Amino acid sequence: MSDILLRIEDVIKSFDELEVLKGISLELKRGEKIAIIGPSGSGKSTLLRTINYLEIPTSGHIYLDGELVGEKQVEEKFVRTSEKMLARFRAQIGMVFQGFYLWPHLNAIENVAIGPQKVRGISKEKAFALAEEMLAKVHLDHKIKEYPERLSGGQQQRVAIARALAQEPKLMLFDEPTSALDPELVGEVLKVIHELADEGRSMVLVTHEIGFAREVADVVYFMDEGVIVEYGPPEQVFEKPRQTRTKAFLSQLFSH
């Protein structure tokens, strides 16, 4: 088994005329934590969404654990796989969205259990036991029967994290997980993500929380206008940025 869990290879993504990703490559080792920072509109969320093919790259390839995601090679050519095959890959990647997207017709434990039950075909009892365990992990074991509308934003996001954990994913993707939260609720969500990081999970985190990125990430990527401007260990990127664009972005952040 190779050390590389995720490889993004020269990914370009265009929406009509607009090129949002202009050839991105990066690698993530098993157990590694990557933070992607950058101004809004820099393409960082789009990049994250290409990893599980919610956004289909215009060109370039994604490899998870050495296997092509969303594509297969027929002779020398790359062709799209079926939705079923794609779903199998997505099941190995947990994703947490900025807007939570809990399903309002299901209560907390059902939101978490439906994946194991329907996607992985686990029995209902086992799926609910697993879901309860995951909700405990995000410190919500007392809220398992609540419907999303009755939960605070921070609680909803923690249920969403539990939902992703219940996939028992190889990789977790966080797409600005605290950006939609009231300031006083940010801490409880970051704490949970921090705990997951400490477990040695592989993750890619798109965030505006610079302090958090610095604490958790092994590698920080700074993106701007669809390219990776620079990357490196957090101390280096945050304290001794090499590129003027990085410096400008960071000084703007800290001047507030």
Add this chain to the structure above:
Amino acid sequence: MFDLAQTIYFSKVLMIGAVMTVKITFGALIIAIIVGFIMAAIRTYSKIRLLEIMVNIYVEIFRGIPPLAQLFIIYFGLAYAGVKLEPATAAVLGLGLIGGAMLTEVFRSGLNALHFGQREAALAIGMTPMMALRYIIFPQATRITLPPLGSYAIGLLKDTSIVSAIAAPEIMFYARNLVTSTFQTTLIYILAALLYFILSFPLARVVDRLERKQRAWT
């Protein structure tokens, strides 16, 4: 002159028709919901142009032709083509397809009301698009569209009266037969109307209650 025995007799005959009316309503409703939902899903999510065009043709054709003409075409047209359907089967099929075209629009607005993130979250945990429709989108879309769905169901119950034209043995079919044999026009049609009301009134109440429940849920 009011003849109680005769009235009871008429009512009993019409009741046989009422059972069929309910069966046809339920059958057509189920077909309409399934067809309408699938069509709406294609219109909302499909990237295949040809499929979309076919859905549009279906919707426009069924919306643009009077139900009675469609029933005749399905019943007699298919018979001409060698497919002999029972009148009741043709009625369920015909009303179901007509309803499907109507509900396509209803469901489409329901689907549009759902945030795209609802579906994305389902895909992200590894559901196929079909599973996402079934477990995540469908349950929510039907709740959102419950009020128009309810009024459609009530309308459908009353509209089943037209299928007497292809001799499906429902309330109006028996009513007409009774009129031909007894000439008690007014009494028979009042009884038939009463029967429709008895069927549709509780349905309207159920829809009301569901609507109130739904409001509590959202």
